Amino acid sequence: MLAPEPVRRRDGRTSLALAGAAILVAGLGLAGWAFTTDVVVTFVRMVLLAAGILLAITGLGRLFRGLLGRKVDVVFWLGMAWLVLVLGAALCAPLLPLGNHDDSVAGLTEPIFARPDLGSSHPFGTNNYGLDVLSRAVYGARTSILVALLAVLIGTVVGGLVGMVSGFVRGTTDRVVGILSNALLAVPPLILLIALGSVLEPSVRSIAFALSLLTIPSMVRLARANTITVAEREFVLAARALGAGRVRLLRREVLPNVVLPVLSLAVVMISVLVVAEASLSFLGIGIEQPEPTWGNMIAEGQSGVMEKHPFIVVVPGVCLFLTVFSFNLLGEKAQKRWDPRSAKL
Template identity: 35%
Template sequence: MATIPADPRLAVGRATPGRLGVLIKAAREAPLAPLVILGGLVLIALLADLIAPYDPTVPVKGAEMFRPPFWMEGGSVATPLGTDFQSRDILTRLIYGARVSLIVGLMGTLVAGSIGTALGILSGYVGGWVDQIIMRLTDAWLALPAIVFAIFLAAMFGPSMWNIIVILGSVYWTRYARVIRGEVLSLREREFVKLAEIAGASKLRVIKKHILPNVMNTATVLASLTVGVVIIAEASLSFLGVGVPPPQPAWGLMLSEARPTLMTGQWWLTVFPGACILLIVLATQLFGDWLRVRLDPQQRNL
């Protein structure tokens, strides 16, 4: 007997669509509003130098302070959203502010995600005293109020955008560590991980080939949900004066600078940056929710 009658081609039906098909399908189901908002903001941030009408840090020549938006009395189309207390163009500052928010949001999340994922994998896969130490560290970290901790760090290292990124990254990694550790604990018991160990794979290899690719979905979902948190944190720090230093344009800083005028009727100084923060956070959260449903098999039935 030489061959076993089994015709495998019979049912290796490529019933599942290829990579391209998956992408097309994803694009079709993707939530339009958050994607348009986020895409628009990224574009604006990238092209800020081209589309912004003025320099964000110097006053607009010939414009008075607190000029209202163009549709109000005393407004001008030259400064469509008005000017601030140094007669700088608000629209320009909002455009450059998007850059700061997005860079801090994305980079801060990247830092937090890298620290948290690395510690989570280490904790979950190696286990034992490594796990104990990392988890106690996480507990201690969680016990500190995040914003106060960030202010403390910012005060220590001095305000700059890159410092803010590192600070927020080292404040918000705990959630990653916790969630990823849990995921790794169950992955570790999965049979394909056991098979790799039985075949003699080193710990490093198992982490690289089997653990990391399988926690990437979770990490991505967490990231999309963390971006908003980090953006708000950056805005808060800037508002409190320990974030992005003036005269750089950041939305939180704009709010902070508008504080003295809150009661004096110059609403455009606060409403526009506030709306921008709301919009970007809402968009990232909606996008994150959609991503979670798409990538998290526990939540995706059918």
């Protein structure tokens, strides 16, 4: 009775994996057909495409469950794969065999609005200056993610430190910091960005600075709230009773306990800022053409271009969507894992 059991289970897993592979292939086939066909109207094509992708994801889930014997969060891992792909491409962009992304003079010799053709030298087509859309999407990722990461870095370090100090010192410092961060929160973010955008020159550095202003108040609040709860814990008093000074208490006792929740907010902030940067560039007050970012690439679709050449908008739009979605997945996971309430530290 005991011997056949593992064999049966193995059979179950094999058939699950086979079924998963079949569903995956069917889903990919459906999506691929919907993407290329001209037979049905656009709306139906989009619905079929979405259905195909969902089907493929379901199939992939079963395939992995069959192969590994446990549940796998396929959407999360697909998101991570996308992030690795985008970050990797952005990082190695100058080394990749990509087309011309910003030299509009050289673009004169290229066809404009070439349709996407995976076999050609412009896999995702060209824009109205004859610049390669794939290359622009990769270089756009470089700027977009660089700006977002820089802004989050500034915001986390400055906001985290200010919040920690004000939560630890309390008193007047805390009150002043509270007033300042509330004042910053009270200004509508888009108006603040437009105002800053018209004052500062549109470079990566100044856009990052402007965006970091958006993250600082919430970082201050989070770090401050966490510091207050940590500072009341007995181990801080115990460290004080062993002769630790303020700086040491902050660095060795409070900081390690505050850094995790702050970092998990930072991951979520990255996706918010990628969108914010794209909005700014879309409005024309962010990074300026011909240097590509996803925001100003989408803006190229304005005034009727998108209707005739949808890929101009679809390529950066999908990149933006997937990146934000993946960062959100990562942030959610991080918060679940590092939330002091659920981690029971």
